[in-house]
Amino acid sequence: MLLYDYVLLIALAAIWGSSFIFMRVLAPALGPVVTADMRLLIAGIALTMYLKVRNQQLNLVKNLKRYIIVGLLNSGIPFLLFSFAALYLPSSISVIINSLTPLFGVLFAILWLNEAVTAKKISGIALGIIGVIIIRGSGNLELTFMTTVAMGACVLATMLYGLASTYVKLHAKDIAPSAMATGSQLVAGILFLPLIYFFPIQAELTVRIALTTIAFAVFCSAIAYVIFYRLLTHFGTTKTLSVTFLIPVFGFVWGYIFLQEEITMIMIVGSLFVLSGIYFVTGKEIRK
Secondary structure, eight states, X not given: OXXXXXXXXXXXXXXXXXXXXXXXXXXXXXXXXXXXXXXXXXXXXXXXXHHHHTTOOOOTTTTHHHHHHHHIIIIIHHHHHHHHHTTTSOHHHHHHHHTTHHHHHHHHHHHHSOOOOOHHHXXXXXXXXXXXXHHHTOTTSOOOHHHHHHHXXXXXXXXXXXXXXXXXXXXXXTSOHHXXXXXXXXXXXXXXTTHHHHSOOSXXXXXXXXXXXXXXXXXXXXXXXXXXXXXHHHHOXXXXXXXXXXXXXXHHHHHHHHHOOOOOHHHHXXXXXXXXXXXXXXXXXXXX
């Protein structure tokens, strides 16, 4: 790893950690549907312009079906679920549940890619589940029906992320990563547009909210994906996974600084269980 790539890795974790802060601000004002769709659509347009500058092809018609599937599984539905959860959960809790993604990725790889089932992987998945259970009992979270549903939405989102990665490995390895990031978000953003009619903006649209929405989409999706795929090119998939360990740290820090969210010992313990589970599942590859 070059020093510059280390800086990019930390920057990516900081950007993705901040996405949960953006959702906590935007979801109450715009509603989950508009928040998710604007993130998709603006990022998709920005990435399309980026591809044009790089003279890279999107091949939208040829790959439309796969863009739809990956767009819904890896962006559209998870973004919507996390935006919904932002109405009820502190960002620090959403961000640590998001860290379950590699665990579900391994679980689906075992089911559909015939990856070996090992005691280490099973232990990792179990630790992750225990961690979420501990976090649910966090002292700064009032246990209500809606907070429980919101946590379930976050878990479902990470399951979809894991399912999407398995689908890509099975059916979309021939599509360039930058094209997949662009096409999937652009298509999902277009598909979600009709939903705005049924779930319109919840509050007055101010200049501040509009600029925050643009920043959210450009930084947390468009720029983040450009950094992510550069790291994939230089490190490979397995080493880039180390970003998973850093995102919760920044999520906690941003939540504390910008939203004054409390970080309790129960949350820290639960987070350690989740991160230990991720290490058990992916640690061998990350050490390469």
